[in-house]
Amino acid sequence: MLKVNDLEITARFSKERLVKGIGFEMGRGETLGLIGESGSGKSLTSKCIMKLLDRRRFSVGGSVSWKGREILGSHAKLPEGYRGRQIAMIMQHPMTAFAPMIRLGRQIELGFDLRSRKAKNDFYESLDAKLRDMNLSDMDKILKSYPAELSGGMLQRVMIAVTILQKPELIIADECTTAVDAASEYMILTELEKLRREGMSMIIVTHDFGVAARLCDNVAVMRQGEVTEYGSTEKVFSSPQDAYTKELAQASLLFREGLC
Template sequence: MPDQPLLDVRDLRVSFRTRQGAVTAVDGLSFSVAPGEILGVVGESGSGKSVSMLAVLRLLTNPNVTVSGEVLFRGRDLLTLPDREMRAVRGREIAMVFQDPMTALTPVYTVGWQIAEQIRAHEPVSRREAHARAVQLLSDVGIPDAASRVNAYPHEFSGGMRQRAVIAMALSCGPSLLIADEPTTALDVTVQAQILDLMRQLNEGGSAVVLITHDMGVISQIADRVLVMYGGRAAEEGPRRAVFHGPRHPYTWGLLDSVPRVDGPRLRRLPTIAGVPVTPGSLPEGCAFAPRCRLRHERCEERPPLSVGDGDAAHRDACWLPSGGRAALRLTTTTAGEKDTDAEAAS
């Protein structure tokens, strides 16, 4: 059906068995991605962004990992697909750009061979055709002299070039869904712009993109919707403009307030979020952000659902604060944060 999401994740839970007991890394995460949509996933390190996407592709194969929930891709639950069918989905229908390009490439094979292998694994093409496409893909992602560098080994590439090679491999089969985990972290701004342009081109061709990043500037440029994660849970979700111009969750306020602005007053010190990120082994029963929130109250002992507030029905957040007057509350917490950082600097 045309109105059905391409990817529909429902109540995804990922836990790791340790000597201290089960540790929950993703706790009841639900989200969807429509065909041709770009979803930006943001949050601090340890918020469960990468683990949740690895679980979607069934790449958490350690016997100490437990994954539950539903991951519906075009109506099929990926968590229950036979291994053979799942291998056909990976790379061809859903591709992933991994965060660490060094471990994503095999050191004993050339970069071009690995890209060509990806193509031939999913398409009936000759070695020569696959090699030619590998050269073109490397050229598209900004590798200079791609015709000769296609025969180089991963250790002969810089970190940024390895990242671009991994992106070329992910784009090689024109996937319907691209999951990009920090794809521009190791790149300079010029190459970053090239990579974002490539993702836009893929998106304009009808492919959906899930972009995981810490860079709020990248999200503001390319995303259609934003999913804010904290403690393995969804803290806020909504259209990009709604989240950036009318954020509702105190954690989202902190993320946005910590970004320097070129059009506002120059601050001596950027506001910061108090405390430290919650660890998977110490998730509270109630709101995961409550221990760091200046506005926490008694009801925060109960876990808030991801619900719609006033205004846009597509804009949801998981917070017990009253729907009205949150803009004023944000201003209050920002001012308090600036005073605290000034006091810390003075001491």
């Protein structure tokens, strides 16, 4: 379904190679973990798949193909509904994902076809239920708010609820529990686990090996713009070949055991 091959991302201003010829692929219903240290290029890679990178700041090489169709070239036309209906991304920084001057209700409605009264009623009923799954119980207040009136963690959860309701073919979740408290994190992870069981294809971007182990079929470990290890989660975690993966796995284990 998605194939990334020899992807290169270079900052135009500094000429720094930020992503260096990485590749991975995923089939329908698969979950891929993109894991690795801060600054390793996970978000840039995710935005590149969404074709959201600013071409004035970054030059991009290599290939991203979606259902056999190349989408990277500057003249490549994106398939209808590519962003949103086909691939939806939960952004790492929720404050920048919403337009600041428009109430959330209006922004959210834009992503859905709500022309009939019934469609509207059904939509708000399911939005209310999904927000409750995300530990948010006051939908009316949220819809009337401007983004700056909610906390980062609340916005992140609103974005997750809306993304799930869009029912895309692939969800890219970029560190989608960074801004939330432990109870909400648990609810989000439970929701992602449920989506996985229902056959949703997902790219889970995370620092947390435990999260990747629970949610991902395959993992690609990134460091300094390169994929240092790639394979089935079970294989990579049970017998990491690369010294960096070993180090990360060890650090994650120590942290979870409260030893550091």
